Amino acid sequence: MGKRWSLLATVLLGLLLITAGWGLFRSPVPVLSFETVAYVWQNAWTQEVRAAVDRSSTRFNGYFVLVGEVDGIEASLRLHSASVDWQTLSRTHRPVTLTLRANRGLLEGRSIGETVGFLAATLRKASAEAEKAQVRVDGVQLDYDCPTARLVDYALLVKALRESMHDTPLSVTALPTWLDSRAFKALIRETDHYVLQVHTLDKPTTVDAPIVLFDAEKLPARLERASRLRKPYFVALPTYGYRVAFDENGHFTALGAENAPALPNARIVMADPEVLAKVVATLRAKPPAWCRGIAWFRLPVDSDTLNWSWPALESVMKGKAPSTLPLAELRRPAKNLFELWLTNTAGYVSDTPVAVTVRWKGTRL
Numbered sequence: 001m002g003k004r005w006s007l008l009a010t011v012l013l014g015l016l017l018i019t020a021g022w023g024l025f026r027s028p029v030p031v032l033s034f035e036t037v038a039y040v041w042q043n044a045w046t047q048e049v050r051a052a053v054d055r056s057s058t059r060f061n062g063y064f065v066l067v068g069e070v071d072g073i074e075a076s077l078r079l080h081s082a083s084v085d086w087q088t089l090s091r092t093h094r095p096v097t098l099t100l101r102a103n104r105g106l107l108e109g110r111s112i113g114e115t116v117g118f119l120a121a122t123l124r125k126a127s128a129e130a131e132k133a134q135v136r137v138d139g140v141q142l143d144y145d146c147p148t149a150r151l152v153d154y155a156l157l158v159k160a161l162r163e164s165m166h167d168t169p170l171s172v173t174a175l176p177t178w179l180d181s182r183a184f185k186a187l188i189r190e191t192d193h194y195v196l197q198v199h200t201l202d203k204p205t206t207v208d209a210p211i212v213l214f215d216a217e218k219l220p221a222r223l224e225r226a227s228r229l230r231k232p233y234f235v236a237l238p239t240y241g242y243r244v245a246f247d248e249n250g251h252f253t254a255l256g257a258e259n260a261p262a263l264p265n266a267r268i269v270m271a272d273p274e275v276l277a278k279v280v281a282t283l284r285a286k287p288p289a290w291c292r293g294i295a296w297f298r299l300p301v302d303s304d305t306l307n308w309s310w311p312a313l314e315s316v317m318k319g320k321a322p323s324t325l326p327l328a329e330l331r332r333p334a335k336n337l338f339e340l341w342l343t344n345t346a347g348y349v350s351d352t353p354v355a356v357t358v359r360w361k362g363t364r365l
Contacts, residue, residue, distance in 0.1 A: 034284065035061040035293030036317060037234065039099070042066070042301065045085040052301045052310065053085075057092035059314065064097045064141060064195075064295060065089065067126040070119070072105020077118045084126070086133035095138035097171065098126045102144035107153050112160050120164040127168070139169030139192065148175075151183035159190040173197055173236070176218075179225040188231045195295050196226050199238035199271065207250035211269045214238050216279055227289040234295040235288075237279065239313055241270030241306040258306045273312055274321040281319030326354055 038060050042049045053063070068081045089096055100123060106115065123140045130137050142161070146154040162170050169192040176198060178184040188194050199214045214237070226233055243256035245263035256263045283294065296317075300310045308316075315322040327343040340358065 034287045037062045038296045038299040039064045041298040043082045045083050048301045048303050050088045053088050062095040064099045067098045069101040071103050075109040089135045090133045095136040097139045097141050099141040116160045141171045143173045155187040162190045176222050193232040195234045195236050197236045204252050207246040216275050223288045232292050236295045236297050238271040239308045273316045277316045277321040
């Protein structure tokens with residue numbers, strides 16, 4: 001009897017060890033709280049930017065704040081610093097991720113060590129300014145649309161930056177085209193999480209061709225591929241739009257974003273709040289594995305002309321589309337003069353035409 005119990009105990013212990021080892025090997029999906037954060041993407045912090053941060057602070061878990069843009073100029077790097085108002089961020093009592101945008105030439109003309117030294121010094125300076133204002137810094141982020149063919153080099157740069165920043169959490173933004181690249185797996189190994197940008201604008205072929213900033217039909221497959229990588233990530237959703245210009249022959253000529261000079265013969269293309277409200281409702285009902293939450297690009301400011309209004313974003317964040325019906329009002333400023341005033345209540349710019357029918361009787365035009 002004693003030998004039998006001893007053998008049974010040995011078998012059970014072996015099974016427990018195998019089960020525990022299998023659990024460690026599988027690296028079970030962590031339980032992540034589903035967060036909502038917003039990008040604050042202005043270089044100049046005007047009073048309107050401060051007001052936008054103040055009014056939104058109770059709606060977000062944190063902010064991804066642009067601290068500067070880096071341009072590669074031949075063998076040197078040039079920084080365009082953002083005038084971040086740290087006191088405003090301190091009032092929100094929300095954590096921030098310091099985001100550095102790299103525009104071009106990041107991997108050209110110099111050693112990785114020189115580039116990392118420049119980036120790390122910039123991020124440390126911003127971090128010191130934030131902490132002096134008692135802003136909680138949750139990490140740093142590099143926003144660089146690296147060509148997929150250069151991801152191996154980018155991974156080496158990010159690895160070196162992580163080592164230089166020591167214990168500071170590090171993240172990067174990522175393009176959907178990177179998801180199937182082996183080099184991307186090496187890249188995100190060096191990060192604490194990444195931000196998957198699922199909004200992009202392909203160059204239109206003709207003036208009549210459909211122009212889509214965000215393709216909801218492609219999103220499920222992209223999120224599935226991202227979740228298979230078993231790395232925490234945010235999904236970045238758009239609130240903004242572009243002006244897309246064409247020549248007299250209907251050929252694409254230029255793309256204009258917020259604050260860009262006016263473009264002739266331009267169509268306005270916006271993120272569709274009705275589509276995105278459905279996406280939010282779906283994501284909240286059943287968050288994808290390894291998805292930490294939604295990062296909104298970008299926080300609306302009252303002076304924006306190519307962005308949703310704050311009420312529109314607030315509605316979409318709840319999974320509800322804002323009203324799209326214009327408000328019509330008839331005014332009579334003078335005898336025999338009638339004015340029809342239409343007010344956009346949707347909270348965003350739309351290129352959908354508005355048809356107005358005016359009828360009268362008992363008189364003539």
